[in-house]
Amino acid sequence: MPAGPRPTGPGTSGGRLLAPGAVAVLTALALAGCSSGSSSDSSSGENGPRAASASAGGSPTAQPGGGNQLQSDYQRVIKDVLPSVVQITTASGLGSGIVYDDKGDIVTNAHVVGTATTFTVTLAGSTKPLDATLVASYPDSDLAVIKLSSTPNGLKPASFGDSTKVELGQITLAMGSPLGLSSSVTQGIVSATGRTVSEPSTQGSPGAVIGNMVQTSAAINPGNSGGALVNLDSQVIGINTLAATEPQSNGAAAPGIGFAIPASTVTSIADQLIKDGKVTNSGRAALGITARTFFDQNFRPAGAVVVAVSPGGPADSAGLQVGDVITRIDDTAVDSLNSLTTALASLAPGSKVTVTYTRDGQSKTADVTLGSLETP
Secondary structure, eight states: OOOOOOOOOSSSOOHHHHHTTOOOOOOOEEEEOOOSSSOBBEEEEEESSSSOOOOOOOOOOOOOOTTTHHHHHHHHHHHHGGGGGEEEESSEEEEEEEOSSSSSSEOOOHHHHHHHOOOEEEEETTTOOOOEEEEEEGGGEEEEEEEEESOOOOOOOOOOOOGGGTTTTTTEEEOOOGGOOOOOOEEEEEEEEEEEEEOOOOTTBBOOOEEEEEOSSSOOOOOOOEEEOOTTSSSSEEEEEEEETTTTTTTHOOOOOOOEHHHHEEEEEHHHOOOOOOOOOOEEEOSSEEEEEETTTSEEEEEEEEEOOOTTSSHHEEEEEEETTHHHHHHTTSSSHHHHHHHHHHHHHOEEEEEEEETTTTEEEEEOOOOOOOOO
């Protein structure tokens, strides 16, 4: 299946790790991807660019009634947003998606669609499968858009919030189809923002390194990927993507540690995929090189060696050459291709960084203005 739970972590797991210089989370990560059952889903725009709402709040107003008021808030949000969350079925498994516009576009995770180009979609509260086809996928940010072949009446697009306004402690609801249980809802809070995490590679997904993710305590399980992380203003603030697992427990879930791609990234990428079928402005920093992990004489990873330099790109302009071994980006150590990718994921295009590298056994530095990672 394109996206089952995938363990990740620092070291030898082969999965997605929190990278050096990102966050020190001592758990592995698993994609909340496809549920392999036959009854629900797997994890994985709008009319023109979707304007971010002015608020991504979600803090309930203090009123008499206490818990009853909060319960009413939960029920209102579920009634508002759940109709916009769908189940996606591929030949390999099941996942979730979010209705992006009234034209039938649905945004989800790239690891949910995998290598598939045709899908069936089941709307919330319905048992009738609808046909859909792939619009485009952008695995570098683990996002994809599919489109319903025929748009039903009453299709309800979700409202996306301004993820820059997400704050610690805000209440969140995670909606999707975990373990094949369609239209499920779990609740938690925003536990952290600005996390950089790396995903394990799977069929159809190379294992993206994604920055600025929202961490939540709302339960995220296989099948939740591609579903909605929502605030109490009925706004989607992220797409559920990853869940943590206990490294010593053969992939058992670590409760209360999940990650969502922020709404700002989702809308930017989805708008481009819908309009152009590709991403021309990823919002992701790049050096303009092709690299691989460099191993020292003891066969230990010791940097990222440059194997190609894009003419006129940031690295080329700063004087980096094929054969240079990058060992540091600013104060972040680089001992592998993965750590280089992770260091760049936490930066924005246009940022100025100092790259430390070795050439002919000598350590050198270069000041580089980062460019943007584009679709080939």
